[in-house]
Amino acid sequence: MTKSSISIDLGDPRTGLVAEALSNKTCVKILDLLAENELTATDIALKLGIPLNTVGYNIDKLIVSGLVEKSSNFFWSVKGKKTPTYRVANRRIVISPKRIIKGIAPLLLVAGVIALLAIGFMFDDSTNVQNGSTNNFKQFSSYDDLSKYVEKANTGSGYGGLGRGGIVSTFEASASADSGAGVSFASKSASASTYSETNIQVVGVDELDIVKNDGKYIYTVNGNKVVIVDAYPAKSMKIVSELEFENSVNGIFVEDGKLIVIESSYGYSIYSGRGAELDVSVSGKVAVDFVAPQQSSSEVRIHVYDISSDESGAEFDLVETFVLDGNYYSARLINGIVYVIGTKYIDSTAPGIPVFRAGDNVKSVDASSIYYPGYYESNLIFTSVMAIDIEDLDYEGDVFLTGANSVIYVSENAIYLTSQKSYDYIKVDAGALQVMVDSLPGEFGNRAGKVIDSNDEHYVKYDKINQIMQEYFNKLSATEKKYFEEKLAKANNQYYVDVSKSYEKTVIHRISIDGLDVAYSGTSDVPGYILNQFSMDEFEGNFRIATTTGGFSGIGNSLNHLYVLNDDLEIIGSVEDIAQGERIYSARFVGDKAYMVTFRQVDPLYVIDLSDPTEPEILGYLKVTGFSNYLQPIGDNLLLGIGREASLEGRSQGLKISLFDISDFENPREVDKYVVKSDWSYSEAEYEHKAVLFDDALDLLVIPVTYSEQLGQKWEYWQGAFAFTVTDEDISLKGKIDHDKKTGKVENDYGYGDMETDMFSVLCLWIIFFIRSLVR
Secondary structure (H helix, E strand, O other): OOOOEEEEEOOOHHHHHHHHHHOOHHHHHHHHHHOOOOEEHHHHHHHHOOOHHHHHHHHHHHHHHOOEEEEEEEEEOOOOOEEEEEEEOOOEEEEEOHHHHHHOOOOEOOOHHHHHOOOOOOOOHHHOOOOOOHHHOEEOOOHHHHHHHHHHHOOOOOOOOOOOOOOOOOOOOOOOHHHOOOEEEOOOOOOOOOOOOOOOOOOOOEEOEOEEEOOOEEEEEEOOEEEEEEOOOHHHOEEEEEEEOOOOEEEEEEEOOEEEEEEEEEEEEOHHHOOOOOOOOEOOOEEEEEOOOOEEEEEEEEEEEEOOOOOOOEEEEEEEEEEEEOEEEEEEEEOOEEEEEEEEEOOOOOOOOOEEEEOOEEEEOOHHHOEEOOOOOOOEEEEEEEEEEOOOOOEEEEEEEEEOOOOEEEOOOEEEEEEEOOOOHHHHHHHHHHHHHHHOOHHHHHHHHHHHHOOOOHHHHHHHHHHHHHHHHHOOOHHHHHHHHHHHHHHHHHHHHHHHHHHOEEEEEEEEEEOOEEEEEEEEEEEOEOOOHHHEEEEOOEEEEEEEEOOOOOHHHOEEEEEEEOOOOOEEEEEEEEOOOOEEEEEEEEOOEEEEEEEOOEEEEEEEEOOOOOOOEEEEEEEEEOEEEEEEEEOOOEEEEEEEEEOOOOOEEEEEEEEEEOOOOOOOEEEEEEEOOOOEEEOHHHOOHHHOEEEOOOOEEEEEEEEEEEEOOEEEEEEEEEEEEEOOOOEEEEEEEEEOOOEEEEEEOOEEEEEEOOOHHHHHHHHHHHHHHHHO
16 A cells, blocks of 8 residues: 655655755656656657656656556557556655744645646757758847747746756866875875776877876765875875865876866755745646755855975965856866866756856856857757867856767867667657557458547547457457567667668767867767767767667667767768667777677677778678677777676677787788686776776776675675786786785785775776786
């Protein structure tokens, strides 16, 4: 029996789940629909005009938060499958701070937002950005023009006035007292001749990291602290200082005597100690009493420290703090310029344009200089780019109106922002309804055809056709039902293959960078969705991107593609429809070649020739068991793959490191592999390239590894790092570093060594020094 009332305070973990769900506009729209009727995920997708996978993601959030539950009823889907229905949970949730519960009656707030929201904005394909059409990105004429555009684009989004953006930041940008002057260092003259650096994608484009190394000191992020370790010589390693900040530290850069620390600040205030009042209920089923912040603010703080002194015992200072209004998204360091990308949610009732600040100097961007899409997009955000000269301490900033960013790629000359493009899901599903009609014989097909031709709303047509199909299905024998299901599934699969490239799009925004100059320079779109930053690359004036289509209806209709765009962001070459039924697991561009790993049962490694960008072609491919989630070039002829081993049936197994010889592009081969032998194993290096330490000169690879195995009635859990020697012919395990909680045990060819420390991150960093001596 469902509880009729739940009372929780703000310290309860469930509060965060409820708040997260109710602050999500899609979740709120779904609640609004379910308050009226029980619906399937497909019903919800059709009524809201959003992708089915988006509905599934948000339904899961609502179920976990306790706001929605699965009904005992089911319905027949357009794909010929029984699908569950969902309903609003019959309960009352009371959320309030303890001090307010005791003294003040809780305020009714969030669920009422549901009643204020209209069904989501539908998109007209005629307004879509065409490939290479940069003219569709426009500039506002005024702030009023910006406000009207945002209001129309966000019709029904429900952001207005709920503190999701548009709030002026306080710009309290100083670090804590421990962050400034007074931190002493010994002379840097005694430092290692070589040292590791962050594993980056593009030469000359440094990436923010939680660990940096200058040969003498190691700087590591630990929560809201930056810990500085005197790490050379390794035998006398010690912590010399800690910088503590008010908020979480995203990461750091170290270059030319400067330490750059990027900190994210999040804050909120409760008006008159209570928050904005709003009485709400949903069809008498759900009411949420929620004492919430009336407004919120966030900012990115970029602290620049001078660490250049070479005198023994010298102190370094905090020389400047820069502030970007909004949330941290990404950052790069190129030739002494830090580029920080931030995002800011938009209050549709009063869009607050992000501003930039250093000390008392505030720079703002006029609405008339802001570029925006030449079509309406419901997931609008402000995207800001702040360029900071860490030597001269000068800065500039620019603001753009874009869709919600997903993956970013940065070359030495440009920032490429990508986002998934919205589409009219009803148009896509109308075709699927036609497939259902075509699958029905005789009288049933005629009845369904008349429904298609009627003037009913789309979801009404869906309900009627569903009923006709259910009626036909119930008349079939067990054998006929199986045949019908298979036939319908095959027809649906082919339909979605055909439409995926037309509707699934990645929008690309290019922002040119040159020192402190930041300028919008074009937009385009390509079919499909991208995996990560390594799916993109810039080479000799062209932009290359690898994508996967087929997100409508599962993996069976997926296809993979590679596109080449010129300086005008026009598609000039492509290889399409690679490996149907599989998706991209990793990609890497190296000069005029591209390497792509797809997977379903076995791992095809494709070698694609891009020497003629107008006519790219697949030169060769290799099929091996398992798959690589990350590819690391080694010289000109080798490629390292980090991923998973798999059975011949495609069942994922343990962690696998593969060495590929790509000297013969038409016949790549796996020359060696290492598989972690355990019941379960994993490495962060599969998905985080910064976790990979590779030194070509030393033939050294180090990656973090976690594994567990059953020993009798007990399970042994191991966490640490594996060090490999990688040659042209093989991969061999050289040693392991065990990250014990209190003692770091180093297992190698020569026995064990102990390093007493309770600091996990410092122990990780010791790998750099220990392994160097080990391989020498």
